[in-house]
Amino acid sequence: MNIRPITAHEAMLMAREHLAATGWVAPKNESFRHLPPPPAALWLEQAAATPLAQNSGWTLTTLAGGTPTGIAARTLSATDTAQRAELFAGLDLPGDDDAAPFAWAHRALCTAGLRLRVESGTAQQPTQLELRHQPTGQVEAPLLVLDIAEGVHCVLRELHLAGDAATSGGKVQNLQLHLRLARGASLQHLRVVAPHAEDRCAHIIHAQIGENARYVQAFVAGGSSYHLQRSQVLLSGAGSSAHIAGLTCAAGTKFEQQVFMRHAAARTTSHSEALVLASGKAHTVANANTHIAPGSDEADVHQRLAGIPVGGQPRLVLRPHLEIYHDNVQAAHGATWGALPEDALFYARQRGLDASAARSLIIEGMANALLSRCFTDAATLDALAQGDALQGVLRQVLETSHG
Numbered sequence: 001m002n003i004r005p006i007t008a009h010e011a012m013l014m015a016r017e018h019l020a021a022t023g024w025v026a027p028k029n030e031s032f033r034h035l036p037p038p039p040a041a042l043w044l045e046q047a048a049a050t051p052l053a054q055n056s057g058w059t060l061t062t063l064a065g066g067t068p069t070g071i072a073a074r075t076l077s078a079t080d081t082a083q084r085a086e087l088f089a090g091l092d093l094p095g096d097d098d099a100a101p102f103a104w105a106h107r108a109l110c111t112a113g114l115r116l117r118v119e120s121g122t123a124q125q126p127t128q129l130e131l132r133h134q135p136t137g138q139v140e141a142p143l144l145v146l147d148i149a150e151g152v153h154c155v156l157r158e159l160h161l162a163g164d165a166a167t168s169g170g171k172v173q174n175l176q177l178h179l180r181l182a183r184g185a186s187l188q189h190l191r192v193v194a195p196h197a198e199d200r201c202a203h204i205i206h207a208q209i210g211e212n213a214r215y216v217q218a219f220v221a222g223g224s225s226y227h228l229q230r231s232q233v234l235l236s237g238a239g240s241s242a243h244i245a246g247l248t249c250a251a252g253t254k255f256e257q258q259v260f261m262r263h264a265a266a267r268t269t270s271h272s273e274a275l276v277l278a279s280g281k282a283h284t285v286a287n288a289n290t291h292i293a294p295g296s297d298e299a300d301v302h303q304r305l306a307g308i309p310v311g312g313q314p315r316l317v318l319r320p321h322l323e324i325y326h327d328n329v330q331a332a333h334g335a336t337w338g339a340l341p342e343d344a345l346f347y348a349r350q351r352g353l354d355a356s357a358a359r360s361l362i363i364e365g366m367a368n369a370l371l372s373r374c375f376t377d378a379a380t381l382d383a384l385a386q387g388d389a390l391q392g393v394l395r396q397v398l399e400t401s402h403g
Contacts, residue, residue, distance in 0.1 A: 005081065006081075007081045008078060008079050008080055008083075008084040009079070011084065011107070012078075012079075012107065012109070015105075015107035016044065016108040018104050019040060019104040019105055022100075022101070022104070023101070024039060024040035024101050025099075025102075029098050030098065031099070031258060031287065032098065032256075034256075034285045034319075035254060035256045035283060035285045037102075037202065037228065038226055042139075042200060043102070043105040044109060044139075045172070055075075055136050056076075056113050056136075056142065058114040058142070058144065059133075059134070060116070060130070060131055061129070061130050062128055062129060062130065063128040063129065063130050063155070063157060063383050063384070063386060065130075068129055069120070070119050070120030070121065071116060071117070071127070072119060073114065073116050073117075074086075074115050075113070075114050076112065076113055077111065078110045078111050078113060078143070079111050079112075086115070087143065090145075094107070097232075099230055099258075102174055102202055103176060105141070105174055106143070106175075106176045107141075108141075109139070109141040109174070110142075111136075111141070112136075112143075113142065113143030113145065114143070114145070115145045115146075115147075116147070118146070118148050118152055121152045121153045121154050123153050123186070126154055126186075127153070127155070128155045129154065129155070129156045130157045131156065131157070131159070132158075132159040132161075133159065135173060137171075139172040140171070140172070140174075141173075141174045141176070142176075143175075143176050143177075144176075145178045146177070146178070146179050147180045148179075148180070148181045148182060148186070148187050149182055149185065150182040150184055150185060151182075151183070151184040152185050153185070153186045154187050155380055155383060156187060157192070157384050158190070159192050160192070160195070160201075161192070161194050162196045170196070170198040170199065171199045172200045173201040173203075174201075174202050175201070175202070175203045175204070176204055176206070177203065177204070178206045179205065179207040179208070179215070180208045181207070181209050181213040181215055181240075183210045183212060184210075184212050185210065185213045185214075186213065187214075187216070188374075188380055188384075189216060189217040189218075190217075190220075190375075190384045191218070191219035192219070192220050192221075193220070193221040194222045194393050196224065197224055197253055198224065198225050199224040200224065200225050201227050201228070202227075202230070203228065204228075204230045205217070205230070205231040206232050207231065207234065207242065208234045208236055209233065209235050209236060209237060209240040209241070210237040211238050211239060211240060212238070212240065213241075214242075215233065215240075215241070215243075216242070216374050217231065217242075217245070217374075218244075218245045218246075218247070218374040218375065219246050219247070220246075220247045220390060220393045221248050222249055222255075222393065223248070223249070223250030223253030223278075223282060224253050224254065225254065227254060227255045227256070228258070229246060229255075229256070229258070230256075230257075230258040230260070231244050232262075233259070233262065234264060235261065235263050235264060235265060235268040235269075235270065236264050236265060237265055238265045238268070239265075239266075240268050240269075241269040241270065242270050242271070243271040243374055244271070244272055245272075245370050245371075246259075246273070246275070246276075247371075248276045248277065248286075249277045250279070250282035250284050251279045252280030252312070254283045254284070255283075255284045255285075256284070256285040256287070257274050257276070257285070257286045258287040258289070259272040259287065259289065261288075261290040261291070262293070263291065263292045263293060263296040263299045263301070263329075264293045264296065265295075265296060266295070266297040266298055266299075267297070267298045267299070268296060268299050268300070269299070269301075270290060270300075270302070271373075272288040272290065272302070272303045272304070272305075273303070273305065273306075273370065273373070274286040274288070274305045274306065274307075275306050275308075275370050276305075276306065276307045276308065276316060276318075277308050277363065278307070278308070278309055278314035278316050279310045279312050280311065280312040281312060281313060281315075283314070283315045284307065284315070285316075285318075286317070286318050286319065287319045288303040288319070288333070289319075289321045289323075290303065290322050290323070290331070291323045291325075292326050292329055292331070294325045294326050295326060296329065297326065297329075298329065299330070299331075300331075301329065301330065301333075302331075302332050302333070303320045303332070303333035303334065304333075304334060305320055305334070305335040305336070306318075306336045307335075307336070308338070308339065308340060309338075309339065316337060318337055319335075320334065320335050340359060345359070345362065348361050
């Protein structure tokens with residue numbers, strides 16, 4: 001008996017029904033209890049008079065602005081049954097983790113996405129790409145699926161800038177990004193996210209790292225009415241490694257960083273770090289959660305969280321967390337909360353700088369140190385820092401430091 005395949009429209013309706021049956025993120029959900037997200041209805045709204053966008057919103061170039069080679073790229077409609085099947089091929093259905101409601105809401109609203117496969121690039125000459133996303137509507141659910149082939153090395157700059165948007169503030173964006181690194185592959189990934197203060201956005205990255213593969217992600221982000229950056233990393237291959245670092249500035253806005261590392265193989269390494277600057281009545285949270293599964297022999301884990309109130313009465317929450325189910329591992333974690341070091345400020349003032357300039361100098365040094373710990377090759381960091389996007393957001397960081 002032939003079974004009729006589920007149409008794209010039916011799949012979207014089923015996702016809505018599943019979310020209605022299982023419920024939205026509970027207020028006391030452990031991962032979100034310090035900064036609960038807005039209700040489900042906000043992420044599912046779609047004005048009846050607004051046609052569903054078929055544009056994925058992604059623009060792909062090289063870092064130098066040219067046309068990339070050695071790339072298989074395809075924009076696919078999630079409202080066409082055949083193309084939706086291709087777009088979501090190989091992606092697991094959302095499970096029951098804390099952020100699963102975001103994934104179900106995404107499947108209910110996603111109308112288009114981009115699939116990329118990087119098939120060339122060496123350690124000496126990695127493929128250098130830029131992905132820029134421009135919102136396609138007031139409420140949207142962008143999707144990116146990125147595969148790095150075996151032994152391939154790639155450098156990626158991903159940009160989400162409010163200045164690129166044709167619409168004003170108040171947008172709602174639920175982005176899902178799936179990364180898969182095959183054996184021996186590497187991806188050095190800089191993400192720059194600068195929303196309007198009125199925007200509500202959730203970016204959730206699902207990364208699976210194969211044997212001896214290496215994933216590095218640094219993001220520089222500003223706060224908004226609600227802003228979640230969540231990375232879920234599975235170190236599934238022996239010898240795999242991941243390093244995720246966030247530099248956040250929130251001036252009277254909200255921001256949450258969540259990093260979930262899962263060690264599921266021997267000789268795996270992970271680094272999770274955050275530098276959070278907050279002023280005014282900002283509300284910020286930095287979560288680092290690492291799970292070391294049985295059999296993850298010689299796993300090496302590092303967590304480093306820092307929060308700095310730079311003016312007003314912000315609320316900063318730092319939450320390092322380790323779950324260790326194997327004996328032969330190394331693990332270290334720490335969190336520091338407080339003002340900039342007085343001795344550093346004193347020495348900066350001795351150079352003739354006023355208090356504001358001294359704070360900016362120290363914070364700029366801390367930001368550059370964070371990026372340098374991620375991108376240890378100076379040429380790679382220089383390539384990623386080209387253009388105005390990163391520098392523009394870093395200027396916002398320094399302005400926030402003035403309180």
